[in-house]
Structures are given as structure tokens and as C-alpha cells.
Amino acid sequence: MERERCWTLVGTYEDGTWHAAKRRRISGKPASVEVDWEWTLKREEKRGDVIGFAHTHPGGAGTSPSERDLRTLRAWRIALGKPLLMLIEDGETIAGYMLHHDDDELKPIMSITRGEQGAFIISNGLS
Ligand SMILES: [Zn+2]
Numbered sequence: 001m002e003r004e005r006c007w008t009l010v011g012t013y014e015d016g017t018w019h020a021a022k023r024r025r026i027s028g029k030p031a032s033v034e035v036d037w038e039w040t041l042k043r044e045e046k047r048g049d050v051i052g053f054a055h056t057h058p059g060g061a062g063t064s065p066s067e068r069d070l071r072t073l074r075a076w077r078i079a080l081g082k083p084l085l086m087l088i089e090d091g092e093t094i095a096g097y098m099l100h101h102d103d104d105e106l107k108p109i110m111s112i113t114r115g116e117q118g119a120f121i122i123s124n125g126l127s
Contacts, residue, residue, distance in 0.1 A: 052085030063095035
């Protein structure tokens with residue numbers, strides 16, 4: 001089975017738009033995602049620019065978040081104390097979700113554009 005890959009997203013948020021870059025790639029076990037906790041917590045402490053996570057789903061599995069994805073993001077939401085993004089890639093298809101509160105459902109992101117060098121421009125449709 002294909003291994004999922006996961007990145008921490010760092011970047012900025014302004015007027016309903018995130019500029020995000022993928023950092024610190026981790027290869028998880030098949031069908032599960034593991035993030036580099038230590039790196040991510042240190043990064044947030046030092047720069048405060050962690051905005052979420054991105055991961056792949058095995059080809060054809062789709063871009064819907066799994067229960068585990070939601071549980072993991074909720075744990076991070078509690079750890080970092082701020083709203084977080086989750087991008088899910090399946091081949092060329094990409095979907096984004098936002099978790100505002102710990103007990104929230106994931107809300108789909110309106111628009112995701114691939115920028116240069118693996119960067120993303122993400123908009124929630126609000127401004
Ligand atoms: Zn997933």
C-alpha cells in the first residue's frame with residue numbers, strides 16, 4: 001500500500017487569503033498520517049507561522065478527510081490554540097478544509113491555487 005506523505009503548512013493569513021508553503025515532509029504508514037510534532041511545535045514557538053497541514057491520500061482514495069484526519073487536526077487545534085487548515089491531495093486533485101474550533105466540523109475551503117515551488121494560495125471566499 002502506498003504511504004501517505006504529510007507536511008506542515010507555514011505561511012500568512014490576510015483578508016480571507018492564506019499564502020502557504022509545505023515544510024518538513026514526513027512519510028507515514030499506509031493510510032495514516034504522522035506529522036513531525038517536535039519540529040512543528042518548535043516552529044510555532046519560534047515564528048508563530050504554522051497554519052495547518054497537508055497530506056496525500058493514496059491514488060483514487062479521494063480528498064475527503066477521514067475520521068482519523070479530523071481527530072488529528074482537533075488535537076493540533078488544541079495544541080496550537082488557533083484555527084488550522086488541512087489540505088488533502090489525491091494525485092492532481094486537492095481539497096482544503098478549515099477547523100475553527102476544537103469541537104467544530106471541518107469546513108470546505110472555497111479556492112486553492114497552486115503557486116510557485118509547491119506553494120498554495122488558499123481563499124475561504126470571505127474578505
Ligand atoms: Zn487523510
